[in-house]
Amino acid sequence: MPSIMLDAGHGGRDPGAVYNGRQEKDDTLRLVLALGPILENRGFDVDYTRTTDVYESPYEKAMQANNAGVDYFVSIHRNSFPTDNVVSGVESLVYNEEGIKFQMAQNINARLEDIGFENLGITARPNLVVLRRTRMPAVLVEVGFINSNTDNQLFDEHFDEIAQAIADGIAETLNTSSTTVSTEYSVQTAAFRNPTYANRFLNELLEQDFPAYIDASNGLMRVRVGRFNTLEDATAMEQRLKRAGYPTVIVSQ
Structure with a gap:
């Protein structure tokens, strides 16, 4: 828990x-x-x-x-x-x-x-x-x-x-x-307006085998890691990112 x-x-x-x-x-x-x-x-x-x-x-x-x-x-x-x-x-x-x-x-x-x-x-x-x-x-x-x-x-x-x-x-x-399968969780690590900075940060995460991607909705390039069906899985990934020194916030989609 x-x-x-x-x-x-x-x-x-x-x-x-x-x-x-x-x-x-x-x-x-x-x-x-x-x-x-x-x-x-x-x-x-x-x-x-x-x-x-x-x-x-x-x-x-x-x-x-x-x-x-x-x-x-x-x-x-x-x-x-x-x-x-x-x-x-x-x-x-x-x-x-x-x-x-x-x-x-x-x-x-x-x-x-x-x-x-x-x-x-x-x-x-x-x-x-x-x-x-x-x-x-x-x-x-x-x-x-x-x-x-x-x-x-x-x-x-x-x-x-x-x-x-x-x-x-x-x-x-x-x-x-545990009861709502339509909710998907991800771990956000940063948000940029400059695509160069966003892609640089994305590549840094990918090089460490984090399943990172960019969500470019609403005018910002949000660098997120993973797509999880359960909060427990998202929390486990968040802990991995924290141990690696990255700021984190769990978001639901």
Whole structure:
């Protein structure tokens, strides 16, 4: 089964968002510690950026995931708005709106919506360090607004259901390959606008016996490796590429 790094947002000297004495760092840690065992019981290998109230920078968290060689990174946060009790709902952030990370974000949001949260959708945030510097598909989940009484009531009264819902969204995404034969996975290593650079990178991979090819759709020349019917096969290739020193992202087609 795939491995997942769970990140409880903020921690230590960084409380995150604060509302009426409630601190984001406490909610995120509590939720991550409930989510992890659910995923482990389903057979996933789970690691954590923190399990206590300690501070690590976003960069340190990204490097921790990279060094651990995990397959996926899921960061748990609580949102905030400048004015209290104006906005509520769940939102997930991704580096860009493509690939398996986008699918995972959609599934997590949908499961949380079933509990009663308003679904605010998926937002691309390529500037966030934990999304930009992680080498694996990464999703940051904003589990309601900490300065929304409505969301806090949902968070507290349906806490166990929330942990279960996030686990369901993750598992639904990663188990799709065993039931849906139409989904094909590939590992993307780079994207170029200049065909000379793209072909040079392609040849470098081919010389190392990677089954690389160029997808020239949508105005970019994306260098990808393999076409796989299962996520497990794509993940195995991703690990080979990582060991060879290449940046990777699994994409579904």
